[in-house]
Amino acid sequence: MKELLSGNEAVARGAYESGVKVASAYPGTPSTEILQNLARYEGVYAEWAPNEKVAFEVGIGASMAGVRALVAMKHVGLNVAADPFMTFAYTGVNAGFVLACADDPGMHSSQNEQDNRYFARFAMVPLFEPSDSQEAKDMVGVALQVSEEFDTPSILRLTTRVSHSKGIVRLGKPKESAPGGFLRDRKKFVMIPAYARIRHPMVLERIGKLKDLSDRTALNRIEWGKSSVGIICSGISYQYAKEVIPEASFLKLGMSYPIPERKIRRFASRVRKLLVVEELEPFLEEQILALGIHVEGKKYFPRLDEFSPEIVEEGLYKAKALRPKRVSVSWTVTPQTASLPRPPVMCPGCPHRSFFFALNQAKGLVLSDIGCYTLSVLPPLESIDSCICMGASISTAHGVAKAIERAQTQEKRPVFAVIGDSTFLHSGVTSLMDVAYNKGNVKVVILDNRTTGMTGGQDHPGTGRTLQGEPTRQVDLVKLVESLGIKRVRVVDPYDLETTSQVIKEEVSAQEPSVIITNRPCVMLEKFDPSLVHRVDPELCEGCGMCLRLGCPAIVPGEVIPSKKEGGKVRRKAEIDPTLCRGCTVCEQLCKQGAISMAGA
Amino acid sequence: MATKKRSVKNILIVGVGGQGVILASDILSEVAMTCGLDVKKSEVHGMAQRGGVVSSHVRFGQRVNSPLIPKGQADVLLSFELAEALRWLGFLKPGGKAVVNSQKVVPPIVSTGLASYPQDAEETLKNNVGDAILVNALDLAEELGNPRLVNTILLGMTSRLLELPDSNWKKVVSQRVPKAFKELNLKAFERGRSLV
Numbered sequence: 001m002k003e004l005l006s007g008n009e010a011v012a013r014g015a016y017e018s019g020v021k022v023a024s025a026y027p028g029t030p031s032t033e034i035l036q037n038l039a040r041y042e043g044v045y046a047e048w049a050p051n052e053k054v055a056f057e058v059g060i061g062a063s064m065a066g067v068r069a070l071v072a073m074k075h076v077g078l079n080v081a082a083d084p085f086m087t088f089a090y091t092g093v094n095a096g097f098v099l100a101c102a103d104d105p106g107m108h109s110s111q112n113e114q115d116n117r118y119f120a121r122f123a124m125v126p127l128f129e130p131s132d133s134q135e136a137k138d139m140v141g142v143a144l145q146v147s148e149e150f151d152t153p154s155i156l157r158l159t160t161r162v163s164h165s166k167g168i169v170r171l172g173k174p175k176e177s178a179p180g181g182f183l184r185d186r187k188k189f190v191m192i193p194a195y196a197r198i199r200h201p202m203v204l205e206r207i208g209k210l211k212d213l214s215d216r217t218a219l220n221r222i223e224w225g226k227s228s229v230g231i232i233c234s235g236i237s238y239q240y241a242k243e244v245i246p247e248a249s250f251l252k253l254g255m256s257y258p259i260p261e262r263k264i265r266r267f268a269s270r271v272r273k274l275l276v277v278e279e280l281e282p283f284l285e286e287q288i289l290a291l292g293i294h295v296e297g298k299k300y301f302p303r304l305d306e307f308s309p310e311i312v313e314e315g316l317y318k319a320k321a322l323r324p325k326r327v328s329v330s331w332t333v334t335p336q337t338a339s340l341p342r343p344p345v346m347c348p349g350c351p352h353r354s355f356f357f358a359l360n361q362a363k364g365l366v367l368s369d370i371g372c373y374t375l376s377v378l379p380p381l382e383s384i385d386s387c388i389c390m391g392a393s394i395s396t397a398h399g400v401a402k403a404i405e406r407a408q409t410q411e412k413r414p415v416f417a418v419i420g421d422s423t424f425l426h427s428g429v430t431s432l433m434d435v436a437y438n439k440g441n442v443k444v445v446i447l448d449n450r451t452t453g454m455t456g457g458q459d460h461p462g463t464g465r466t467l468q469g470e471p472t473r474q475v476d477l478v479k480l481v482e483s484l485g486i487k488r489v490r491v492v493d494p495y496d497l498e499t500t501s502q503v504i505k506e507e508v509s510a511q512e513p514s515v516i517i518t519n520r521p522c523v524m525l526e527k528f529d530p531s532l533v534h535r536v537d538p539e540l541c542e543g544c545g546m547c548l549r550l551g552c553p554a555i556v557p558g559e560v561i562p563s564k565k566e567g568g569k570v571r572r573k574a575e576i577d578p579t580l581c582r583g584c585t586v587c588e589q590l591c592k593q594g595a596i597s598m599a600g601a
Numbered sequence: 602m603a604t605k606k607r608s609v610k611n612i613l614i615v616g617v618g619g620q621g622v623i624l625a626s627d628i629l630s631e632v633a634m635t636c637g638l639d640v641k642k643s644e645v646h647g648m649a650q651r652g653g654v655v656s657s658h659v660r661f662g663q664r665v666n667s668p669l670i671p672k673g674q675a676d677v678l679l680s681f682e683l684a685e686a687l688r689w690l691g692f693l694k695p696g697g698k699a700v701v702n703s704q705k706v707v708p709p710i711v712s713t714g715l716a717s718y719p720q721d722a723e724e725t726l727k728n729n730v731g732d733a734i735l736v737n738a739l740d741l742a743e744e745l746g747n748p749r750l751v752n753t754i755l756l757g758m759t760s761r762l763l764e765l766p767d768s769n770w771k772k773v774v775s776q777r778v779p780k781a782f783k784e785l786n787l788k789a790f791e792r793g794r795s796l797v
Contacts, residue, residue, distance in 0.1 A: 004627075004634050004642070132641070132668070165643035165668035166630060236668075243667035309671035332673070332695060335729055337719035338687035342617065342708045344653040380713045551709045553652050579748065 001171040007162040010133040010169050011100050012037035014140030015070045016044060018096075019177030022062035023047070024055035026426060027455040028074030029109040030163040031102035035072050036458075039467045041174075048458055048467045051390070051426040052077035056084045056099070063097040063153075064189060066180030068144055075103040075116045076389065080427070082119075085153070087191055089123035090199040092151035092206075094183035096144030102158040105279045106306030109454075111370065111389065113304070115280040120155050120257040124207045127155045127257035128219070129235040133167035135254065141175075142219065142255075150206055150213070157256075159279065161236045161306065211258045219254030222267055229321040230271025232264065232284060232295070237277045240312040245322055259287050268293045275300070275319055279307045343378050348554040349582025351520030352376065352447055355494035356383040357550060357586070358501045362508055364414040364443070365400060369393035369428065371420035372453040372522075380551040384418065391427025393417040397442045398435045405441075414508045418445045422452035422460040425475065429484070435513050436485035443507050444486075444515045447494075448477060449522040457524055481515045488514030495520055497589045523582050532583025533599045536574045540595035543571030547587040547596065554580035555587060609662035610763065611670040615689045616681025617706045618653050621752040624777070625679070626657035628756060631773045632765050633661035643668035652708060656689065679759050681738075681751070682706050683722045690729055699733040700758045700797075701726060702751065734758060736796055742789065750789040753778070757793020 005013060011034045015023065023046040025035040039046035049055035052073040059071035073081065078101050085099070101119075104110040120127035128143050130136040136158065143154035187195045214220060225248050231241050234253040242250065251267045253259070268274050268288075276285040276297035285297035300315040301307070316322040346353045356376040359366065360383055368374055368384035369392060376383040386396060397417035404411045419428045424446050435442050452458040459465045464474035481489050488510055492500045500518075507514045536558075543561045558575035576587075578599065588596040612629060616622040623644055630642040644657035658670045672692055678699045680686035686701040693699060703723060710716045719725065726733050736758065742750035753774060760770050771787060778786040 002634070004630055004640060161643060161668060165641060166627075167641050167665075167668070168634060168639060239666045239668065243671065246666075308669050309667050313671070332690045332693040332697070332729060334691040335687050335719075335725045337722070337725055338684075338690065340684045340688065340708070340719055341710055341716050342652065342654050343710060344618070345709055347652070379710065379715055548713055551713060553709050555709075556707050556712050 002168050003171060004166050005133045005137070005169045006033065006164055006166045007130065007133050007136040007158055008033035008164070009037045010137040011072075011140055011156065011158070012041070013169065013171065014137035015098075016041040017137070017172045017174050018068065018141040018144050019175045020068045020070045020144070021045060021177075021179065022059065022067050023070045023072070024049045024058040025072035026050070026052045026055055026077060027452050027458040028077050029455055030104055030160040031072050031074045031077070031100065031158070032455045032458065033163070034070075034100055035467065038070065046467055048460055050461055052081040053084060056081035056088070059097055059099075060084060060088055063093045063095050065182045066095045068096045068177065068179075070098050070100060070140070072100040073102075074110065075101060075114050076110060076112065077101070078116055078119055080390065085119070086123050088153050089125050090191060090196055090203055091189050092202075093147055093153060095180060096147040097153045098140060098143040098147060098156055099153060100140075100156045100158065102160065102163050103280070104160050106160065108160055111387065113280065115283060116155075116157055117257060117283045118281070120157070124203050125152050125155060126150070126210050126213075126255060127157055128254060129157050129256045130162055130254070131235050131238045131252070132162065133165070133169045136162060137169050139219070139254065146213065150210060152206055152210075157235070159236055207258060211261065214255050214258050214260040215262045217255050220260045220263055221252055221254075222263065223250040223252065225249045227270060228272050230267055230274050231277055232267070232274070232288065233277040234284065235279065237279055237307055237312070240307055240309045241277045241316075243309050244313045245316055248321070253284070256284065259284060261291060264288055264291065264293065268295070273319070273321060275316075275321060277301060277312060277315070344375055345378070345551065345553055346372060346375050347523050348552055348580045349523040349584040351449060351494045351518060351523070351584070353381070353550055353552065354497055354584065354586040355445070355447065355500060355518050356381045358494070358497055358504060359383055359416065359418075359445070361501055362414060362416070362504050364416045364508070366416045366418060367393045367397040367400060369417075369419040369423045370454070371423055371447070373418055373420060373447050380549050390423055391419075391431055393419045394428050394431035394442065394444055395434060397444070398431070398438070398440045401440055401442050414443055415441075416443045416445060418447060420453065421446060421448040421450065421462050421477065422458075424477070425461050429480070432481065432486065432515070433484045440513050441511065442513050444513065446477060446481075446515060446517045448517050448519055451522050451525055453522045453524070457522065477517055481517075486513055486515050488512060489517065490514065491517045491519050493520060494518040495584050495586060497586060526582075529583065531598070531600050533578050533581045534576050534583055534585070534588060534596055535578070535599040536576055537595045537597070538573055540593045541573040542593055542595075543573050544592070545571070545574075546590050546592065547574050550587060550590070552587065554582070609660055609665055611675045612659045612677045612679060612759070612763070613656065613670055613675040613689060613692050614659065614679045614681070615654070615656045615685045617685065618655050620655070620681045620706070621749075622655045622657050622681055625752050625756055626659050628773050628777050629659050629759070630661070631777070632769050633659070635769045635773060636765055638662060639665045641665040641668040654685065654688065677759060677762050679755060681755065683726075684719050686726055686733075687719060687722060693730065698762050699726070699730045700755060700762070701733055701735050702738040702755060703735045704737055704739045704751075734797060741792060745785065745789055745792065747782070747785060750785065753786045753789040754793040757790040758797045760790070761794055761797035
């Protein structure tokens with residue numbers, strides 16, 4: 001049986017076929033679909049954890065109990081999970097454990113471009129890098145096997161282009177596995193200093209054995225071609241290089257840490273020019289140079305952004321591995337008018353939009369977090385001043401407020417922190433605890449849209465539903481916030497502009513921390529009701545442009561209103577696209593002329 | 602250049618988040634797979650869902666390496682939106698075909714006066730690609746009774762430019778659309794085919 005699967009779908013399939021029974025993750029692009037797909041397989045327990053550290057620890061538990069485990073996250077998620085990860089590298093496993101970790105070169109939807117291959121070297125654990133969906137599926141099995149054989153967690157490192165590309169995958173039968181029991185081995189799993197000191201030398205010994213494996217494994221294979229150019233590569237770079245210079249010799253690394261020293265030496269000795277083609281950091285290049293082998297890489301290939309066939313071609317050309325193109329212009333010319341900016345926007349009817357519109361009137365400093373609402377940094381709202389990482393909004397706001405207080409500057413603007421419900425539960429809770437405990441005066445807004453919006457709407461402990469679709473206990477945000485010691489908690493409907501503005505005003509004047517919780521669900525969760533669609537009465541619209549200041553994609557400038565004075569400003573009447581409008585009524589509330597109303601009314 | 606490479610067909614499908622670009626590229630990829638070919642397909646998720654630019658690369662042939670189409674090598678550019686066709690023209694190989702929905706999706710950044718929609722986009726397109734096939738698929742879809750048929754009409758048009766059997770197309774389209782709309786989609790597919 002063959003199926004067209006994305007890299008992420010293939011990882012899920014590979015886990016299922018390899019007998020993985022427990023999986024945990026926090027959603028994060030480009031890794032999200034791994035768990036969403038794994039959750040559908042029979043006999044697999046898959047869950048959303050509130051954050052990556054928790055997910056990782058759940059996987060450790062499953063492994064200790066003798067059950068194969070997979071934990072998934074995006075690259076920055078491993079920063080959150082780094083604490084258990086580094087020590088799990090010491091304890092090792094009982095049943096196989098694989099961390100599927102997806103990097104995002106090019107930052108399609110991430111706040112940084114870190115190269116997580118270094119985490120493998122940091123913790124001294126084996127690293128596998130698939131270059132397409134078939135390999136993604138197969139390597140899950142190998143990573144688990146290596147994990148068990150060498151008593152180590154394994155990393156399966158994906159990148160956006162592998163995670164989100166589809167390729168043909170041959171399906172296999174799920175492996176019958178007989179899960180072992182809980183392994184009680186205190187010197188292995190209880191990392192008090194005395195026992196950790198026993199484990200560290202074992203980690204060093206293990207990396208030696210893994211080096212041998214790297215030299216032996218068929219995942220690291222030489223494809224002989226012309227001897228003039230030898231290319232060492234891993235992951236998606238292999239596909240680009242193979243596309244552009246198929247005649248070269250290749251050393252393709254599927255297990256890219258530890259590097260296969262003997263294979264590299266053999267390969268290097270038989271080619272005239274040795275190049276490393278790798279995305280992001282010179283991870284392989286520097287290790288090969290450290291072997292005393294002359295190799296070039298980042299001299300020709302960028303250290304930034306995602307690769308593409310043309311970037312690789314350009315690099316090979318610079319390295320004189322490829323001859324210059326025969327034709328100077330080999331593609332259709334892109335016209336100059338082609339660069340229409342189309343930045344991502346909050347959806348029509350998004351409850352965040354109206355909240356930020358109201359918040360802007362308070363003229364505060366707004367420390368933001370990561371989620372759909374981070375898009376409010378863009379025009380026309382331009383509402384937020386920072387975005388660092390998941391959970392950082394509340395603690396940075398606290399820092400800002402304390403600094404202002406200490407410095408006794410003339411800064412009078414109120415300090416806000418905005419954070420989504422999923423992110424608040426991910427790592428905002430401890431930050432809010434800090435504010436309460438340390439007598440801060442931050443105005444925290446929890447934009448509760450009942451889902452993890454940015455990644456496409458995943459459940460979390462506040463939604464009352466599990467990943468596998470079961471109803472469950474639901475966190476009561478108001479009670480949770482109160483239990484942290486916050487006395488002022490207000491719940492508002494962000495579609496109600498006047499009340500929202502009033503509540504913000506009241507909370508700003510309070511001399512203590514407070515939390516405002518918005519309560520409108522994400523529009524993507526709601527069923528579309530065409531009877532709510534609004535329209536603009538062209539007779540009444542004066543083209544003041546007030547409604548356009550919301551930046552709603554459904555409101556577009558329409559018919560031109562001729563200026564009364566000569567040379568006066570040209571105004572245009574507003575129009576509402578009925579296929580986009582969700583009937584949130586916010587533009588209706590803003591229109592002073594009363595020109596906007598429900599289309600059916 | 603290797604001969605292998607030449608036998609690979611490259612189709613770049615572009616548009617705006619929410620238009621159905623991904624579904625269309627899924628259908629095309631599956632059609633190629635049912636024809637026994639190697640297929641790779643790649644797109645960008647995430648922020649693109651929120652009204653941003655969406656592009657999906659589909660490549661099929663005896664053996665496909667890169668999931669991305671090298672610049673200047675697309676045999677067909679299928680654009681769901683007028684201005685998006687211009688943005689991606691650089692991927693089209695000289696002599697490649699462009700199928701373009703002339704529908705405009707105006708981003709809020711234009712509505713708020715911070716940018717402008719390309720003037721004379723249709724003309725620019727025709728000047729750069731001599732035989733660009735332009736059609737307002739939204740109007741046609743509404744004529745057929747459902748604006749959501751845009752997708753299938755455009756696929757029908759594209760199918761005329763690719764050597765993949767009609768029966769495979771119809772089978773995959775039938776499987777991928779909601780049951781209740783199967784007949785309507787097949788009609789839309791035929792309508793698209795009749796346009797090229």
